[in-house]
Amino acid sequence: MTDFYVNQLRKVTLASEEKIFLLDSLSGKSFTFGEINTISSRLASYLLERGLSKGDRLALCLANSTEFILFYFAIMQLGAVAVPINAKLHPDDVAYIIKQTTPKMGVADLSTKEKLR
Numbered sequence: 001m002t003d004f005y006v007n008q009l010r011k012v013t014l015a016s017e018e019k020i021f022l023l024d025s026l027s028g029k030s031f032t033f034g035e036i037n038t039i040s041s042r043l044a045s046y047l048l049e050r051g052l053s054k055g056d057r058l059a060l061c062l063a064n065s066t067e068f069i070l071f072y073f074a075i076m077q078l079g080a081v082a083v084p085i086n087a088k089l090h091p092d093d094v095a096y097i098i099k100q101t102t103p104k105m106g107v108a109d110l111s112t113k114e115k116l117r
Contacts, residue, residue, distance in 0.1 A: 003079070005076060006076050006077055009037075009073070009076075010037070012033065013033040013034060013036075013037045016033045017032065017033050017034035017037075018032055018033075018034065019032060019033055020032055021033045021035075021036050022036060022066060022069065024065075024066045026065075027066075029066075031066065036069070036070070036073065037073075039070050040070050040071075040073035040074045040077060041074070041077060043070055043071060043073075043074035044073075044074040044075075044077040044078050046074075047074055047075070047078060047080070048078060050105065051104070051105070052075075052078060052080050052104060052105060053078065053079075053080065054078060054079035054080060055079065055080065055081065056078075056080045056081065056103075056104040056105075057080065057081045057082075057083050057101055057102065057103040057104055058071075058075055058080055058081070058082060058083065058103055058104065058105055058106065058107065059083045059085055059097075059098060059101070059103040059105070059106035059107065060072065060075075060082055060083065060084050060085060060106075060107050061085040061087055061094060061106060061107070061108040061112045062087060062107065062108065062109050062112065063087045063109060063111065063112070065109070067109065068084075071107055072084075083097070083098075083101045083103050085097050085098075087108075087109075087111070087112045
């Protein structure tokens, strides 16, 4: 099923490469479909170099952000599985989710990194 969504995203990206896909409300920066595809592809390569592969789980404990979207798309491109974790959860709840889902690695921002320890 993930391949279907990745292929659909690629088709839309090719047809709309210069169109705005995302506007970051914090920075005011806009991203086109093409930019999102390029950045998430680079991020997918980075994750692959770090040992993430198809079927592996990656915990995402990030605020709602451009980075979350980029990581999510990168994970989909690899065929890995995103484990989104609400950044506002109590550390005990985060620990429970991690124990149940056994991600191979995790990604957090500065405000949430302590929750992944």
